[in-house]
Structures are given as structure tokens and as C-alpha cells.
Amino acid sequence: MEIHVCPLEPSQLFKHSFVEKASFGEMKLFYTETTIYLLVCICPVNKNMEDIRHLGGEIRKKIDKEFLSQTVTINFNGLFKALEDVTEESDIASYVTAFMEGWYLAGYRFQYYKRNRLEMDYVLEYNYSSYSAYVALAKTKSDAVCLARDLCNEPPSKLTPEVYASKIVEIFRDTDVDVAILDTVDLTKHGLEAIKTVGKGSVHPPKMVVLTLNNTVGKHVALVGKGVTFDAGGVNVKTGTGLWEMKMDMGGSAAVVGAMKLLSDLNSSVYVTAVIPLVENVVGKNAYLPADVISYANGMHVEVGNTDAEGRLILADGILYAQDVGAETIIDIATLTGSIGQALGLKTAGVFTNDEKDLWTYKEIGEETGDHVWPMPLIEDYKAYLHSDYADLNNRSASKYGGSITAAIFLQQFIKQHMKWVHIDMANTVRPWKVYGYHVEGATGFGVRLLTKLVEKEFERRNAVGIDCTE
Secondary structure, eight states, rough: OOOEEEEEEEOHHGGGGGOOOTTTTTTEEEEOEEEEEEEEEEEEOOHHHHHHHHHHHHHHHHHHHSSSSSSEEEEEHHHHOOTTOOOOOOHHHHHHHHHHHHHHHOOOOOOOTTOOOOOOOOOEEEEEHHHHHHHHHHHHHHHHHHHHHHHHSOGGGSSSSHHHHHHHHHHHHHHHHOEEEHHHHHHHHHTOOOHHHHTSSSSSSOOOEEEEEEEESOOOOOEEEEEEEEETTTTTTOTTTTGGGGGTTTTHHHHHHHHHHHHHHHSSSEEEEEEEEEEEOOTTTTTTOOEEEOOTTTSEEEEEOTTHHHHHHHHHHHHHHHHHTOSSSSEEEEOOHHHHHHHOOOEEEEEEESOGGGGHHHHHHHHHHHHOOEEEOOGGGGGGGGGOSSSESSSOOSSOOOOOHHHHHHHHTSOOTTTEEEEEEEEESSSSSSSOOOOOSOOOOTTTTHHHHHHHHHHHHHHHHHHHHOO
């Protein structure tokens, strides 16, 4: 028996005895002897790409709930007819891709440790064979997001720094991404003392993974992702019932891994290096202590005011390394501060940059990709909160206010002059603020699509500048 997904405009609803006042996305099942019709209300109003993704996700969840192993025919033509802004082939491509992203992402389940696994298998059919390319693109994008979800959902004992590094090697084995793993000796050689210091309390030694994708010449962009595989807070130990969530304190690194996989799969014309410091921040006999001082490769010294502010310590090492290998633009992403959630809630990450004219562009890219960000300020005066009597900086702010800003200011101290830098604090977006649409229980995979687009945008700008110069 086939399932037909049929978008309907409100004027058509009454012919099918649908609800009196249906709104966008409402669904109703109708049966015949051979076919099941899933009627979906598509109001004739402007809808953004995220609405379409969530629509695809809700439809997938509805079908998952009612049926197994069916042929699903999706009537995209009805969808396009109902939406006001679909006029060009590019619009069709965008909407089909967005809808199918939602479809695939909503079908994700982390079941590796379940004895009884629920398997959903559908044969998909759609109006025209030309749509297959858009569906394939959606699958590629959603696979990269689900890769990040898988990494975040793993138990911490199954994703130690060493295991994580090995997984990354396997992920990129048959791609054009070069992988280098830096162990303790290499970290010492490159002066990456913060990574060594934060990770020395654990029986699992720290690592740093460096990924390189070079598909073009010229501009060099770096992605730096925080990879704390479990954050117990160190000596400043965390308490509370939600401590299990600290297995996702490597959400920034997962976003970077997913973005690198997507850039590779799309064969994007980019030159990008990903720097991923991996540590486990726990209490142990060799754990670093409050009042310790860490020496950085650029000559900076940082007093440890709080061992639970470890993310900025290892990101600083990653940022310095990225500059040393020649990156001109640094984009870092991290589950860095709980205070960003106090400012922006659980749906939106904060974005900071030393090139403020781009902040609203980043917001627009977030809306386009579904990884929402909101512009945040770099208030230079707040550097005073990072004063140390014994070193150049303290990793702990003296104020209980503006924690996400002071964390960003801390990182900015490691950025060379004239270097472009973007910082994304995604602490509260690593899990969904609400399980709806294409969001499911567990990790969101936040940042994969955002980082991919940010990197591609940097190279689009380079090409545009190049064209202007030749003219």
C-alpha cells in the first residue's frame, strides 16, 4: 500500500472534510483500498526554509508513527503551487532540498546501545526525476548533521580523546581531507601547554586533531572546535542532576567535524584547516589546580581562576596553532558559557566578531541554515574583569555578569592584529530547545550547516574581490 503526501491549500480542505480552520502543517489521513493519502495544509503565505524543513520533519514523524516499510510519494508540485515565492528553478531546488533535509533529520535515531532497534525503511517517489539531485543534496547535508549528532550522543567512556581521534581518522579515510593527530609529544613541540594542562587530570591523554581540505589557492580559513569529551569541572567540580549532559561539551568539535565532512562531500572550493583540541576535564591525582599559571606559545601567561572555565584555555591554544599554520580567518565554535543561554535562551547561539559589519550577515546565514545565531558585542572595557595579580590574564571573570562576553574577550587576546575572527558560543543549542519538526531527542548537530556556509561565504567574497580587481 502506498502513502501519498498531498499538500492542500485551505480552499481545498473542505472538499475533504478537513478541519474548519487548518493552519500550516496540519495533517489528516484518508484511506482508499489501495492508497493512503496524507493531506497537509499549506497556507498560501510566505514561508522560510526553516518552516519547510520542519514541515518535512513533521510529515516524516507522522508517517513513522503510523506506518512501516511503505512507498511514500511526495507531491512537491502542490507544495510549490501553494507557496507564493516559488517562481524559479532555484526556488524549486531550495524548497525540495529543505523539505528533504527535514525528512531525513527527523528520521534520525541514536540506537547503538538499544537491544530492540526501530528501523524505518521507505521507498521515496516524487514528481520528476530532476528532483533526485536535490534529494541527494539534502541527504548529504543531513548525513553531516547526523554525524555530529552521533558524536555528541556517544557516552563519554566510548568517546575519550584517543577514541575520538581514531573515529575522526575513520570518518575521513576515503576523502580528500588530510588528518593529523598530535599526541603529548607533539603538543609539547608546538607549545600547546593549555591542552596538556587541562587534560592531565584524566587517565585518557589529550590529543589535538588537525584536518586540512585544500581545494583552492589563496585564502586560508581555520575552524577551531572545543572538544571536551566530558567536563566534570576539574577541581572546581560541577554538581547537579544534569551532569550527564557534559558528554556534549564537545559539541563545537562535532560541528567542525560535520562541517569538514560536508565541505569535502560537496567538493567545495575552499582551503580550510580544522583544529580540534580534545581533552577530558576531570579530577585526578595530576589534575591542574586553581592558581596554576599556563604559558602560551605567544608569550601570554594565564592564571587559572577556575578549572571549570577550561574551554577558553584549550581554544586559545587552537587559535594560536591555526594562526601559526597560516590561516587568515579564524572561526571558533564552542559550548563555552551557560550565560549565553541567560542572554539568548535555548534556541539561539551567540556570535561575536572583530569585524562587526558582518554580524547581521551571520544572523541571516543562521536563519537560512537553521542554526540560529544572534549578534553579541565585544566590550573591550570588560577585559578589566580578567585581571590577574600574577599573570597577564585570569580565565575567570571577576564579575558574575556578561559571562559570554568576557569569555569572548579572553579569546580575543590570542588573535593577532588584522586577523579576522568569528566566535560562536553554542552552549545551549547542542540539544533542541523543543522536540518538534526535524528535531529529535538527543543532540541537534548544531553548527554543521552554519560553519559550512560561513566558510563558503568567505571564499565567495574572495572571488568577488578578485573579479573587482581584474576589472
